[in-house]
Amino acid sequence: MSTTTSTTPALTKAGPAAASPYKVSFGHLLRAEWIKLWTVRSTVWTLSIMVVVMVGLVAAVSALGAANMGPGEGGGGGEGPAFGYAAFVPAVNMASLAVVVLGVLTITGEYTTGMIRSSAAAAPRRTPVLWSKIVVLFSTILAASVVAVALGYLVEVLILGGKDLAIDLSDGQALRVLGGCALYLATIAIFAFALGALMRHSAAALATVLGLLLVIETVMSAIPWKPLQYISPFLPATAGSKITQPDELNDMMNSMSEVGANLSAWQGYGVLVAWVVVLVALAAFLMKRRDV
Amino acid sequence: MIEAQGLTKRYGSKTAVDGISFTVHPGKVTGFLGPNGAGKSTTMRMIMGLDRPTHGSVTVNGRPYAQHRSPLTEVGALLEAKAVHTGRSARNHLRALAATHGIGESRVAEVIAMTGLDAVAKRRVGGFSLGMGQRLGIAAALLGDPRTLILDEPVNGLDPEGVLWVRNLVKYLASEGRTVFLSSHLMSEMALTADHLVVIGRGRIIADAPVDEVVARATRATVRVRSPQATELAGLLASPEVTVTAVSPGLLEVHGATSEAVGEVAAAGRLVLHELTPVSGSLEEAYMSLTSDAVEYHSAEVPHADTTTSQEQAR
Numbered sequence: 001m002s003t004t005t006s007t008t009p010a011l012t013k014a015g016p017a018a019a020s021p022y023k024v025s026f027g028h029l030l031r032a033e034w035i036k037l038w039t040v041r042s043t044v045w046t047l048s049i050m051v052v053v054m055v056g057l058v059a060a061v062s063a064l065g066a067a068n069m070g071p072g073e074g075g076g077g078g079e080g081p082a083f084g085y086a087a088f089v090p091a092v093n094m095a096s097l098a099v100v101v102l103g104v105l106t107i108t109g110e111y112t113t114g115m116i117r118s119s120a121a122a123a124p125r126r127t128p129v130l131w132s133k134i135v136v137l138f139s140t141i142l143a144a145s146v147v148a149v150a151l152g153y154l155v156e157v158l159i160l161g162g163k164d165l166a167i168d169l170s171d172g173q174a175l176r177v178l179g180g181c182a183l184y185l186a187t188i189a190i191f192a193f194a195l196g197a198l199m200r201h202s203a204a205a206l207a208t209v210l211g212l213l214l215v216i217e218t219v220m221s222a223i224p225w226k227p228l229q230y231i232s233p234f235l236p237a238t239a240g241s242k243i244t245q246p247d248e249l250n251d252m253m254n255s256m257s258e259v260g261a262n263l264s265a266w267q268g269y270g271v272l273v274a275w276v277v278v279l280v281a282l283a284a285f286l287m288k289r290r291d292v
Numbered sequence: 293m294i295e296a297q298g299l300t301k302r303y304g305s306k307t308a309v310d311g312i313s314f315t316v317h318p319g320k321v322t323g324f325l326g327p328n329g330a331g332k333s334t335t336m337r338m339i340m341g342l343d344r345p346t347h348g349s350v351t352v353n354g355r356p357y358a359q360h361r362s363p364l365t366e367v368g369a370l371l372e373a374k375a376v377h378t379g380r381s382a383r384n385h386l387r388a389l390a391a392t393h394g395i396g397e398s399r400v401a402e403v404i405a406m407t408g409l410d411a412v413a414k415r416r417v418g419g420f421s422l423g424m425g426q427r428l429g430i431a432a433a434l435l436g437d438p439r440t441l442i443l444d445e446p447v448n449g450l451d452p453e454g455v456l457w458v459r460n461l462v463k464y465l466a467s468e469g470r471t472v473f474l475s476s477h478l479m480s481e482m483a484l485t486a487d488h489l490v491v492i493g494r495g496r497i498i499a500d501a502p503v504d505e506v507v508a509r510a511t512r513a514t515v516r517v518r519s520p521q522a523t524e525l526a527g528l529l530a531s532p533e534v535t536v537t538a539v540s541p542g543l544l545e546v547h548g549a550t551s552e553a554v555g556e557v558a559a560a561g562r563l564v565l566h567e568l569t570p571v572s573g574s575l576e577e578a579y580m581s582l583t584s585d586a587v588e589y590h591s592a593e594v595p596h597a598d599t600t601t602s603q604e605q606a607r
Contacts, residue, residue: 022436040379110377
């Protein structure tokens, strides 16, 4: 491989002190973050896994339902569509694991490799880097999730449509639930991103966020100890995922708890957003102060 | 132009940089020299706004780095060879950095060609050798065609062709009126490249002067004399200002007298000389004598071969 280096014709054009036509702007940073996001392999991998898991689980649950239930049998209390929604609950749970990994790696990958020093040197005010990453990450995952949810819906209609068990888009809450699935995935990814920005270490942040989603939230909601029941509904995934569930399911889960934090779908999502806002604000504050 | 005023950095109870002030002027290559742990990299990171000074301040081209609208065109920096995401290709790394300032793809292609990275530009950086990583770091530093360059150990890991290229490049950039601030632990490299030196040890400035001056101040001129009548010559030369050391039988080292003076004394005393050599101080010697008290990590003494005739100059 040749490593010969030319002398420097490319440098002569702009002598020092000429006013530069270039500057850092938010638009430029968005473009830079877009390039960064799509030039590492983990993005394509995690998003592909998210789509596959989502569609695959919806298909699997739908197929189970088709095998075990007769037409119109799957309703929560006689209402047909509830089973169709139920297919999305495990699918979104599992798909969220893929997007939180992407959320964490988007920021910790920079700290772990040292890239953050190049990023901070190019945009020394630092926090705009954080904002532009959030915008790019959120919109990318939202778009990919909309695709995944739409594909999931189509698969469900194919499998369950004949038995009248699939989600009916004319149902008032159908778009809220399906759109909520995509919104939840994009938002929980930003929650993970904020944890990554705080911890600045891939393994630590991944362990924390996956431990929280897979272990802590599940265990805390399963233990029938009263003090925990006050806290559990306000944990990020427990609260946020209410927007991915039909009202009937949310009401049923609320009625099972003796201490009434009866969050509605949008209230639950609001709790997740509050988590995100607090963690992102803390991350921005620390990013401004800490040495990189 | 880089101006540091009372720059201090403490990590807990350890003071890495201790109230240093210096100015790096445009139009020449300024070397930043110091033993490991002296505070060179910390100082450079503070200039770039990556580390926050505990006290003091530093400006580049008249402003703190973070206040420039277009930092990459003001300052190009190579701080660590691998401040790069290992999963991204060299070209995409440069594209992303260029995009932060709206710098076009053609400039990315230019710096890739300049640094000789064409063949590997599409490969992921994780597989790069140290030398390739350095070239990529230099390409990133040049991206904005900056007025000031800060290069931390730029020749580290480069092959001889690359070392020569960096040497010529920094001299060329300085000759265009740019400010070039360059650290290296290779004294001989500094001697060939730098016009001015800032020497740091244990977080303090030890010397800040043109290279020649640093060398002259920190080393004493020595004259090597070989004579069959060495003992007699040593007697004739001895005076309060002159010290004579007998290195081996028949070989003297004279400090404090010029070679002319030694020759004249020998002629007046009718003594035979076999060798009369002025030995000027090298930058390496100057560096060792300047920093001998400031070295943080001393290596154990290594028993070495006879060095009496190896007083070669580094310049």
